[in-house]
Amino acid sequence: MSVIRRNNVLVRGSGQRTIVFSHGFGCDQAMWRFVSPSFENDFTTVLFDHVGAGRSDLNAYDPHKYSSLTGYADDLVEIGEALGLQNAVFVGHSVSAMIGVLASLKAPALFGDLVLVGPSARYINEEGYHGGFEEDDIDELLASLGDNHMGWSKAMAPAIMGNADRPELAEELTDSFCRTDPDIARRFARVTFTSDNRSDLPHVKARTLVLQCRDDIIASEEVGEYVRDHIPGSKMVLLNATGHCPNLSAPGEVVAAIREFV
Amino acid sequence: MSYVADLEDLFDNAPCGYVVTDSHGRILLVNRTLATWLGIEAAAMMGKRFLDLMPVSGRMFYETHFSPMLRMQGFFHEVAIDLIKGDNSRLAALANATQKTEGGETVTKIAIFQATSRRKYERELSDARAELATANASLTETAKLRDEFVAILGHDLRNPIAAIGGGIRVLYREELTPRGREIAKLVEGSVKRMSRLIDDVLDLSKARLGGGLTVVRHAEPNLTHEIEQVVSEIEMGAGRSIARRLDLPGPLFLDSARIMQLISNLLGNAISHGAADQPIEVSANIREGCLEVAVSNGGDPIPNEMLPRLFQPFFRGNDSTGTQGLGLGLHISSEIAKAHGGTLSVSSSAARTTFLLKIPVDNNLHAI
Structure with missing residues (x-):
């Protein structure tokens, strides 16, 4: 199984430098649909789905490997190696911010710049640390994942593919966004919201930009500031956008901030 | 009532909850139905985020799944959410929503349906x-x-x-x-x-x-001789003769000990279930790419309703002789056939009952 197929890697654009866009918990590479096209003229863009999300190869989902963010970071490094990337730009949303951090520690030559959109090094509150959530919240989230019928049967996957040119199927196509196997979603949620990468931050060598939204219930400003303060030399830009997904709600602002930085 | 009053009534007293939010997810409008369901004054909800009506876990799921869906496709359907009532209990609900951006403002309309029983x-x-x-x-x-x-x-x-x-x-x-x-x-x-x-x-x-019976295949130079020997032993034990028509080339590549076990089982059945005064026959030959071994006897036919269960383990027919075993013989025999890539089948009429083993063999007479 090639890495390219496994992670549904999509390479577009033309440019000396490559930008890799990495989606977070909940959706797939479609999260970047309003952002990545803006870079295709002067960058090579790379989009991919984490294993278990989007159109990745579900058969490659190994609960043991993906029981920590390291498994996802290993995949990211493999994608970089398969594409021969060096000194690329990494743009990671939500949990992918820390996946990018881990990958940059493992393969320092891979990324010269890291753009972390709504990052959090630790979601759960602790003595002396404010992550925004209590352990009970995470347990309740895991328990409630079954309430929504987000799980699409494996048989439905082919219907999602290549219908963009058939508008009558638009609803079916778009309705497939953010649908994941419930069991995988539960495991990914657990990995995401119980991870603790605070000790990794000081080792980051890549130039780092934190993009922080206002009023983000998943990763508050305080959490973003923690990341900024612990990655040496990093800086933070506070966007006007509210919520957790500026890549969808304020793509222009996100594009401008990334361009300003790289 | 005036037309406008009608519309207001339709909005406020609709049989579903209704919420409108601005670009930041803050509540612009909420109808009386939802206010009543939640036990919270509509005025008290104005300006709050719609997310604030949910428990933390619900907010997390909403922000990571449904907000993106709304942004990407402009709607969501049949989303299960919990809303927190004024008394801190939960309202299980299903929601549909649409989102539109006009003149820089992104307005989201959410219809909410009670789903307590359904959720339960x-x-x-x-x-x-x-x-x-x-x-x-x-x-x-x-x-x-x-x-x-x-x-x-x-x-x-x-x-x-x-x-x-x-x-x-x-x-x-x-x-x-x-x-x-x-x-x-x-x-x-x-x-x-x-x-x-x-x-x-x-x-x-x-x-x-x-996960299946094991067979060890080897080149059996003279299967005819092997069958002769099994048949003779059974003739001696039963004190009656068995007709044979054996026409096999050699060698055959199979597990001959297992094949003998199968033939011995079939002959044992023929003796115990067949009519004592009618002949038992064994034939073996190669026909149309298959090794075929048939064992037949006369006597009462096997009732039709028993045929499908005949090869199941522990199946025992209505045997009056009282000498029956565990009901494993035919099951094991059919497993032996399967392990050779073949089949064991039965046909039964008033004239004869015949068990037929078929094992595909290739041109070199190897069991396939």
Whole structure:
């Protein structure tokens, strides 16, 4: 199984430098649909789905490997190696911010710049640390994942593919966004919201930009500031956008901030 | 009522909750129905985020799944959410929403339906499924333990049986009264029968534990001779003759010991279930790319309703002779056929009952 197929890697654009866009918990590479096209003229863009999300190869989902963010970071490094990337730009949303951090520690030559959109090094509150959530919240989230019928049967996957040119199927196509196997979603949620990468931050060598939204219930400003303060030399830009997904709600602002930085 | 009053009534007293939010997810409008359901004044909800009406876990899921969906496709359907009521209890709800951006403002309209009973029912279903899965896993485990137990028991029974058999053979060399000799012979017969029963049980448990019966194929130079020998032994034991039409080339590549076990089972059945006054026949030949072995007998046909269950383990027909075994013979025989890539089938009429083994062989007469 090639890495390219496994992670549904999509390479577009033309440019000396490559930008890799990495989606977070909940959706797939479609999260970047309003952002990545803006870079295709002067960058090579790379989009991919984490294993278990989007159109990745579900058969490659190994609960043991993906029981920590390291498994996802290993995949990211493999994608970089398969594409021969060096000194690329990494743009990671939500949990992918820390996946990018881990990958940059493992393969320092891979990324010269890291753009972390709504990052959090630790979601759960602790003595002396404010992550925004209590352990009970995470347990309740895991328990409630079954309430929504987000799980699409494996048989439905082919219907999602290549219908963009058939508008009558638009609803079916778009309705497939953010649908994941419930069991995988539960495991990914657990990995995401119980991870603790605070000790990794000081080792980051890549130039780092934190993009922080206002009023983000998943990763508050305080959490973003923690990341900024612990990655040496990093800086933070506070966007006007509210919520957790500026890549969808304020793509222009996100594009401008990334361009300003790289 | 005026048209506008009608519309206001339609909005406020609609049979569903209704919320409109601005670009930042803050509540611009909420109808009376939802306010009543939640036990919170509509005015008190104005300006709050819609997210604030949800428990933390719900907000997390909403922000990571449904907000993106709304942004990307402009709507979501049938989303299960919990809303927190004024008294801090929860309202289980289903929501549909649409989102539109006009003149820089992104407006989201959300329709909310009570789903308390439905949620309860769904959770019950989900719990029941989880319980079934647990029960199923436990049953599978119990069944495996039972198979292991049977395998060990069968194996351990072999030693004392072998000792009894050995003892009988020693007794034969002693001076015995005619009555003593007769009893020794009866005991020897019983020992043989018991050994066969144990072998069958072991075959079954091994097959179940190992995912199928194992066969060890080798080049059998003279299958005709092997069959002759089995048939002769059974003729002697049963005290009647068996007709044979054996026309086989050699060598054949198969597990001849297993094939003999199968033929012996079929002949044993023919003797015990067939009519004593009608001939039993064995034929073996190569036809149309298959090794075919047929064993047939006369007598009462096997009732139609029994045919589908004939090859299942522990199936015992209405046998009046009282000499039946565990009901494993035909099952094991059909497993032997399957392990050779072949089939064992039966046809039964008032004239004859015939069991037919078919094993595909290639041009080199290897079982495929």
